[in-house]
Amino acid sequence: IMRQSKSNKEIADLSKQNQQLSDNYSKLSSDYAKLSERVKQLENSGGNTPAWTSGSKFIDLSSNNGSQAQSWYDSLHQSGVKGLMIKLTEGSEAGSAYLNPLFDEQKSRGIAAGMKFVGAYHYLLAVSVADAQAEARWFLGKLKAKGIPTTAVVSCDVEDSSLAKDKATLTAEVDAFNKVLSDAGYVNTCDYSSASWFSSRFDSHAKYKWVASWGASSKPAIADAWQYTDKYNGASLDCSYSYNQIFV
Structure with missing residues (x-):
């Protein structure tokens, strides 16, 4: 058994x-x-x-846009906004030493809404090549402190009325700013300015060109990105079209 x-x-x-x-x-x-x-x-x-297809939309933000609820970002994404650029710094450590207090909030809420974080930009106030280099070091330090990867777009906002009127002078200053970044590994340099400044105020040698031309009927010829409006969805909000995959 x-x-x-x-x-x-x-x-x-x-x-x-x-x-x-x-x-x-x-x-x-x-x-x-x-x-x-x-x-x-x-x-x-x-x-x-x-x-990849061109023409996707991204917004750019600064503290001027204020602190917005997550639902604001969600609504923008649902309307077709796929990415965002955010102002990080302005001036230099010895100068205005400005850091956008809303950067972290704007970045995290944009990403939470489903947007791609394209990169960050610095508002240039330089009065010399040495000053431009100092501003770039201020920007670079904050890029690293915020953990922004070297693959991100790093843009120099060239528009302030105080900048050099001489074309060669301003070109040298912008070039010096971008070189500090590229030497540090941030090779996706980008110059932002109005279409008229690109043709008359400085020569852009950055890897990418982000051109502001509000209300124009077509894309500026040199643009890797075209900021086509400052009134997206009827609000005080800049919006751009991407013509290079690096953006969105």
């Missing part, structure tokens, strides 16, 4: 193992079928993910 019980137990154990093997085989078969279907889809699409 004991021998028969032992035999029955072995049969039961083997049956259980067989069932487990059968279940595992069924799961593998299902996984294989899904994998095969995915391979077929990729083959039919040439093996590529959907191509």
Whole structure:
């Protein structure tokens, strides 16, 4: 009787193992079928993910936009805004030493809404090459302190009325600012200014050009990004179109 019980137990154990093997085989078969279907889809699409298309919208923010609820960002994303640039600094450590107090909030709430954090910008006030370098170091220090990756777009906002009127002088100052950043690994440099300044006030040698031309009927020829309005959705809010994947 004991021998028969032992035999029955072995049969039961083997049956259980067989069932487990059968279940595992069924799961593998299902996984294989899904994998095969995915391979077929990729083959039919040439093996590529959907191509990037230009014209996506991103906003740029500063403390002037104020502290906004998460729902504000959610609504903007739902309206078609896919990314955001945020002002980080202005001036230099020895000068105005300005740091946007809302930067962290604006960044985290934009990301929470589903927007891509494109990068940060600095508002230039330099009066010399040495001053531009000092401003770049102030910006660079805060980029690092905020953990902004070197892959982010880092933009120099060239628009203040106090900047040099001589084209060669301002060009040298902007170039010096960008070189500090690129030497530190932030190679996605970008100059922001109005279309008229790009043609008359300085020569841009940054990797990307972000051109403000509100109300124009078409994209400025040199623009990697076009800030086309300062009244997005009827609010006091800048919005741009992206013409380079680095933005959005």
